Amino acid sequence: MNAQFEQLLPDLYLLRDTCNVYVLRDGDRAVAIDFGSRDWTGALDSLGVKQLDYVLLTHHHRDQCEGLLSYTGNAELRAPSGEAGFLSPDGVKAYWKRRTARPSGYPTSFSVLPRGLTNMQCKLAEGADVFWGRHRIRFLPTPGHSAGALTIMVTWQGKNVFFCGDAVHAGGKVWQPFHLEWDHWTPSGALQAWYGLERLSYCHIDMLCPSHGPVVARGASDCVKLARTRLMALIRAKGSVCEGEPDDYLPLEPLPGLNARRVSPHLYQFGGNSFLLVSKTGEGFVVDPQISSLPDLEALLPVAGVKRVTATIASHFHYDHTDGYPAMKQKHGAEVWMHPWLAEILGNSDRFDLPYLPAAPIKADRVLPETGESTWNEYRFDIWPMPAQTRWHCAFMATVDGRRVFFSGDSYQSPSRWNGTGGFCAFNNSRFDAFRNSARLVLRVKPDVIANGHQVVYRYHASHYEKIVRWADTAEKAVRDLCPSLDWLKDYYVQQKLEQP
Numbered sequence: 001m002n003a004q005f006e007q008l009l010p011d012l013y014l015l016r017d018t019c020n021v022y023v024l025r026d027g028d029r030a031v032a033i034d035f036g037s038r039d040w041t042g043a044l045d046s047l048g049v050k051q052l053d054y055v056l057l058t059h060h061h062r063d064q065c066e067g068l069l070s071y072t073g074n075a076e077l078r079a080p081s082g083e084a085g086f087l088s089p090d091g092v093k094a095y096w097k098r099r100t101a102r103p104s105g106y107p108t109s110f111s112v113l114p115r116g117l118t119n120m121q122c123k124l125a126e127g128a129d130v131f132w133g134r135h136r137i138r139f140l141p142t143p144g145h146s147a148g149a150l151t152i153m154v155t156w157q158g159k160n161v162f163f164c165g166d167a168v169h170a171g172g173k174v175w176q177p178f179h180l181e182w183d184h185w186t187p188s189g190a191l192q193a194w195y196g197l198e199r200l201s202y203c204h205i206d207m208l209c210p211s212h213g214p215v216v217a218r219g220a221s222d223c224v225k226l227a228r229t230r231l232m233a234l235i236r237a238k239g240s241v242c243e244g245e246p247d248d249y250l251p252l253e254p255l256p257g258l259n260a261r262r263v264s265p266h267l268y269q270f271g272g273n274s275f276l277l278v279s280k281t282g283e284g285f286v287v288d289p290q291i292s293s294l295p296d297l298e299a300l301l302p303v304a305g306v307k308r309v310t311a312t313i314a315s316h317f318h319y320d321h322t323d324g325y326p327a328m329k330q331k332h333g334a335e336v337w338m339h340p341w342l343a344e345i346l347g348n349s350d351r352f353d354l355p356y357l358p359a360a361p362i363k364a365d366r367v368l369p370e371t372g373e374s375t376w377n378e379y380r381f382d383i384w385p386m387p388a389q390t391r392w393h394c395a396f397m398a399t400v401d402g403r404r405v406f407f408s409g410d411s412y413q414s415p416s417r418w419n420g421t422g423g424f425c426a427f428n429n430s431r432f433d434a435f436r437n438s439a440r441l442v443l444r445v446k447p448d449v450i451a452n453g454h455q456v457v458y459r460y461h462a463s464h465y466e467k468i469v470r471w472a473d474t475a476e477k478a479v480r481d482l483c484p485s486l487d488w489l490k491d492y493y494v495q496q497k498l499e500q501p
């Protein structure tokens with residue numbers, strides 16, 4: 001027998017490729033569960049296999065099936081019905097169009113083939129058993145790593161063998177847990193994964209065969225239950241950064257007929273995400289310029305007594321806080337101010353793979369100090385890095401009408417808004433040390449008011465930010481506990497390689 005194959009049970013083999021490939025043999029025929037790179041297919045001879053009848057995929061990720069792009073054998077190729085959008089030629093084409101578009105969105109998958117498979121039948125599903133000779137191959141939905149992922153089950157030599165894909169990894173872990181983040185802030189993927197493992201935990205499993213890492217031949221149920229418990233910890237961490245804290249929104253004065261509100265005599269919130277700061281010179285300063293809110297700004301300017309906007313600044317790179325920069329410059333000649341971290345991303349946005357990048361790169365006219373101060377007319381701004389929702393976030397504070405107003409974009413929202421975070425996910429490079437340090441910064445500078453994106457203006461309370469500091473420890477542990485390797489920074493913050501077709 002070729003040494004590449006490891007025998008798990010009589011007629012059941014494991015081959016370690018870009019993923020674990022499992023081969024079931026019956027006489028001179030075989031079924032492969034997941035496919036990897038294809039390099040191993042030549043070695044089937046060594047098992048006496050003359051005919052590969054089926055290739056069954058647990059999910060669509062590239063490491064599971066890339067070899068199928070050049071496979072010319074006659075096995076029937078089947079994948080879960082819910083994975084068609086990531087395997088069919090049309091689905092894959094549409095995926096890459098969205099994935100490489102600018103402004104960028106949040107990806108529906110982090111690992112897709114460069115092109116689709118014409119001969120793949122996406123019809124595996126719970127209740128639609130595949131009968132192979134006298135064997136019955138069954139399917140159980142275990143979404144999470146991918147929305148349509150299935151666990152493939154056989155009874156083999158009297159044992160219940162479960163090929164669970166990446167639903168669970170040995171040790172009660174999850175391979176590359178960032179795949180569970182289906183959006184930038186909710187636990188929806190983790191919740192689906194939790195329910196899949198909940199169902200799996202009720203099954204009698206003699207041998208658990210994951211797509212990566214070791215096979216679990218003893219204590220499979222305990223392994224599933226431990227991963228399930230750890231998933232719940234992640235779900236809870238995503239549930240709130242400041243459990244129990246009350247909302248304390250600052251009442252804003254309405255301006256009839258305008259999509260704008262007065263925060264105080266010289267500060268206005270307008271449109272979706274933006275603020276207008278007014279100088280006694282009659283000049284305006286715009287925070288977080290958003291293109292869709294510019295008509296609201298034009299209507300507000302005469303009411304606020306502003307003739308011209310002379311400078312504009314953004315809190316972070318997301319396009320709903322920055323896509324109005326070019327128009328502010330064009331229409332008002334406003335100077336484009338950026339924190340150096342933002343200048344790097346926004347000036348070269350075509351070279352980054354991040355969510356919610358604007359349509360085109362934007363250059364800064366003035367790059368601010370990383371930590372320091374800057375002035376605009378009679379206002380003095382203190383400036384800091386403020387990584388939280390994204391790693392590339394900044395904050396600035398100015399005294400406006402006698403109040404210390406702290407502008408921090410989407411890093412921490414009012415407690416009931418978006419779970420208080422504005423989001424945490426690997427793709428935004430949210431880091432727990434950053435969450436901690438940024439909350440400590442707010443505790444140190446003790447502002448009176450937080451003026452954030454999405455019309456969120458609230459009174460500062462130390463207890464709110466103290467909770468965030470403690471939450472960061474819990475959340476970090478929740479993510480770290482799920483990671484298979486000791487190097488959890490590498491497991492969770494996988495460098496996203498944008499492998500365009």
Ligand SMILES: [Zn+2]
Nearest residue numbers: 059061145166
């Ligand atoms: Zn996977």
Ligand SMILES: [Zn+2]
Nearest residue numbers: 316318389410
């Ligand atoms: Zn944002």
